[in-house]
Amino acid sequence: MTITPAEAAEFLYREAWCLDNKQWDDWLALYADDAVYWAPAMVGDEGWTDDPDNDVSLMYMDKAGLEARIFRIEGKDSYATDPMPHTAHLVSNVLVRGDADGLVADGLVQVSATWLVHAYMRVRGGTVRGGLYEYALRETAEGPKIVQKKIFIHDDRIVGPIDVYNI
Amino acid sequence: MAMARELIDDRLDDNIFRVNRAAFTDEALFEREMSEIFHRCWLYLGHESQVPDHGDYIATRLGRHPVFVIRGGDGGIRCFYDACSHRGSKLTGRTSGNAKTLVCRYHGWCFNAGGDCTLVRGGDEAYRAADLDRLGTDLRPIAQFGEYKGFLFGCVDAAAPPLDDFLGGAKPFIDLMADQAPDGMEILRGESRYVMEANWKFQTENSTDGYHVATVHRNFATTVGYRETLAPGGDDGMAKTEASRILSLEKINSGGYDVGNGHMINWADRGNPEAGPSWPQRAALLEKYDPGKVKWMLERGRTVTVFPNLLLNDVASSCIRIWRPVSAGVTEIETWCIAPRGEDPDARRARIRKYEDFFFPASLAVPDDVRAMEGAHTGSQALDDGWNDLALGHKTLVDGADAAAQELGVTPLNSNPGREVETPFFAFWREWAERLSS
Numbered sequence: 001m002t003i004t005p006a007e008a009a010e011f012l013y014r015e016a017w018c019l020d021n022k023q024w025d026d027w028l029a030l031y032a033d034d035a036v037y038w039a040p041a042m043v044g045d046e047g048w049t050d051d052p053d054n055d056v057s058l059m060y061m062d063k064a065g066l067e068a069r070i071f072r073i074e075g076k077d078s079y080a081t082d083p084m085p086h087t088a089h090l091v092s093n094v095l096v097r098g099d100a101d102g103l104v105a106d107g108l109v110q111v112s113a114t115w116l117v118h119a120y121m122r123v124r125g126g127t128v129r130g131g132l133y134e135y136a137l138r139e140t141a142e143g144p145k146i147v148q149k150k151i152f153i154h155d156d157r158i159v160g161p162i163d164v165y166n167i
Numbered sequence: 168m169a170m171a172r173e174l175i176d177d178r179l180d181d182n183i184f185r186v187n188r189a190a191f192t193d194e195a196l197f198e199r200e201m202s203e204i205f206h207r208c209w210l211y212l213g214h215e216s217q218v219p220d221h222g223d224y225i226a227t228r229l230g231r232h233p234v235f236v237i238r239g240g241d242g243g244i245r246c247f248y249d250a251c252s253h254r255g256s257k258l259t260g261r262t263s264g265n266a267k268t269l270v271c272r273y274h275g276w277c278f279n280a281g282g283d284c285t286l287v288r289g290g291d292e293a294y295r296a297a298d299l300d301r302l303g304t305d306l307r308p309i310a311q312f313g314e315y316k317g318f319l320f321g322c323v324d325a326a327a328p329p330l331d332d333f334l335g336g337a338k339p340f341i342d343l344m345a346d347q348a349p350d351g352m353e354i355l356r357g358e359s360r361y362v363m364e365a366n367w368k369f370q371t372e373n374s375t376d377g378y379h380v381a382t383v384h385r386n387f388a389t390t391v392g393y394r395e396t397l398a399p400g401g402d403d404g405m406a407k408t409e410a411s412r413i414l415s416l417e418k419i420n421s422g423g424y425d426v427g428n429g430h431m432i433n434w435a436d437r438g439n440p441e442a443g444p445s446w447p448q449r450a451a452l453l454e455k456y457d458p459g460k461v462k463w464m465l466e467r468g469r470t471v472t473v474f475p476n477l478l479l480n481d482v483a484s485s486c487i488r489i490w491r492p493v494s495a496g497v498t499e500i501e502t503w504c505i506a507p508r509g510e511d512p513d514a515r516r517a518r519i520r521k522y523e524d525f526f527f528p529a530s531l532a533v534p535d536d537v538r539a540m541e542g543a544h545t546g547s548q549a550l551d552d553g554w555n556d557l558a559l560g561h562k563t564l565v566d567g568a569d570a571a572a573q574e575l576g577v578t579p580l581n582s583n584p585g586r587e588v589e590t591p592f593f594a595f596w597r598e599w600a601e602r603l604s605s
Contacts, residue, residue, distance in 0.1 A: 039529060041357035045261045049357040053516050056357030056504045058529040060520070068394035072531060077386040079542070080534030123541070124364070157499070158361040161534030162527075 171603035205230030336426030348507030365544035377586030429474030429598025560588025
């Protein structure tokens with residue numbers, strides 16, 4: 001099973017499009033039912049947490065957790081999330097890495113990328129943060145599905161909320 | 168500059184307790200807070216588990232002073248100003264790390280982890296021995312450094328009363344967190360630092376504010392409740408969060424205390440205490456402590472707010488939070504998850520997931536708190552004579568201990584039944600005004 005660099009890039013752009021255009025159902029459909037969404041926390045100046053059962057992550061969620069995030073946004077009852085900011089994801093340097101981290105053993109394809117997100121809300125103005133993505137994708141009859149998305153957030157003095165729509 | 172005492176309208180005999188909103192926004196007052204509170208008061212530095220070995224250090228600030236805490240070769244923990252004795256360069260290169268020898272990156276002077284200067288590069292040729300004595304080459308320790316049950320505190324004022332006296336009535340409540348584990352507590356890996364565009368005192372109030380929970384965190388409760396419907400059975404046992412109590416209309420056994428020195432307690436009985444990650448320790452704890460204390464540890468959620476900028480929060484999970492003023496309108500906040508050493512893996516996992524749900528800037532709760540406090544700061548600039556009335560609950564305020572405090576064997580200055588009261592804030596504001604007026 002292979003995924004071409006062009007297919008991988010388009011898939012990542014589609015996820016970014018869904019988030020920036022608030023197409024939440026389409027966004028959730030990109031995730032496999034057994035998906036893990038993981039943003040590790042920093043350790044010191046150079047390290048990251050790597051054991052979600054013993055270390056604290058910024059976010060570590062299953063698909064129900066992602067659906068709950070959308071419920072939170074759509075409920076318009078979260079002060080931090082209403083009004084919603086405008087976001088623009090820039091996804092770049094998409095690299096199909098095959099079995100780089102041994103994920104192919106499970107029939108998965110590893111894809112790495114770089115991201116910047118500009119988020120604007122009137123009360124705070126524009127914020128920009130950035131980092132790296134590590135995806136593990138599974139090829140299915142409906143196209144690729146995200147089995148794991150690991151998001152390294154490089155800012156360690158965080159201004160404004162962090163949520164699925166702005167990283 | 169506004170005078171602090173004039174900003175507090177403390178006439179409780181007339182059922183009035185008000186704070187002028189200039190207390191949050193006055194820039195000149197902020198300078199006075201730095202000198203009279205943050206440079207005179209004991210402040211939280213960290214936990215001993217963060218520096219387990221010789222040379223382990225954490226770099227932080229006490230008010231405006233850069234300082235670092237380091238474990239020496241003798242096993243002792245000390246705190247020094249983070250500045251080379253030579254020409255003041257910051258010595259530590261990282262927020263945390265290990266350095267048995269600290270080498271100044273500027274001119275190469277060296278210091279051991281006990282603070283002794285071990286090398287003045289080229290000094291033998293350039294100085295007489297008497298010069299080095301005169302220079303005082305060793306690192307300067309901060310005026311006072313102390314530990315209470317693993318929690319490390321520092322104070323840059325030599326004249327401040329001892330740490331034990333300062334913590335005073337807060338100690339039995341700190342014990343409820345510190346004593347939960349037979350092998351002691353540890354800080355878990357994973358950092359979080361975030362910025363709030365609001366005055367630091369909004370965070371002090373918010374940390375002990377039971378009144379905002381049903382509004383600001385209603386969304387947390389409904390979101391977690393919704394998530395549980397998606398994973399039937401998946402959030403049972405310790406994974407279950409007691410969020411439904413946030414929405415409960417039933418009267419919950421709860422209260423607030425003034426325990427002196429500006430320290431404030433807010434508590435509420437847990438609806439489902441066996442879902443707490445420390446519940447498995449119960450039998451061991453009952454062998455060691457009075458049933459009343461164990462009840463407080465495991466069956467009551469607590470916020471312990473230590474003057475001026477520390478929160479020990481033991482509700483669904485266990486969190487240490489500090490908030491450092493940057494300016495009158497900007498505050499830097501840092502949090503850590505604290506857990507029993509050697510904790511059962513299921514309990515550890517449940518504790519961490521619940522911590523991530525609530526206590527991070529990426530969580531389902533803290534972002535809403537931050538926006539609420541930022542909104543309060545913005546609104547406080549709107550009126551040049553706006554007053555916050557904090558008398559909510561004064562009707563039920565009683566001197567001394569309530570029944571719950573008696574179960575712990577403590578006597579707060581005053582008690583108030585119910586979590587939706589603002590009377591604990593009196594403790595903070597009275598201490599604040601006292602310190603700024605002295």
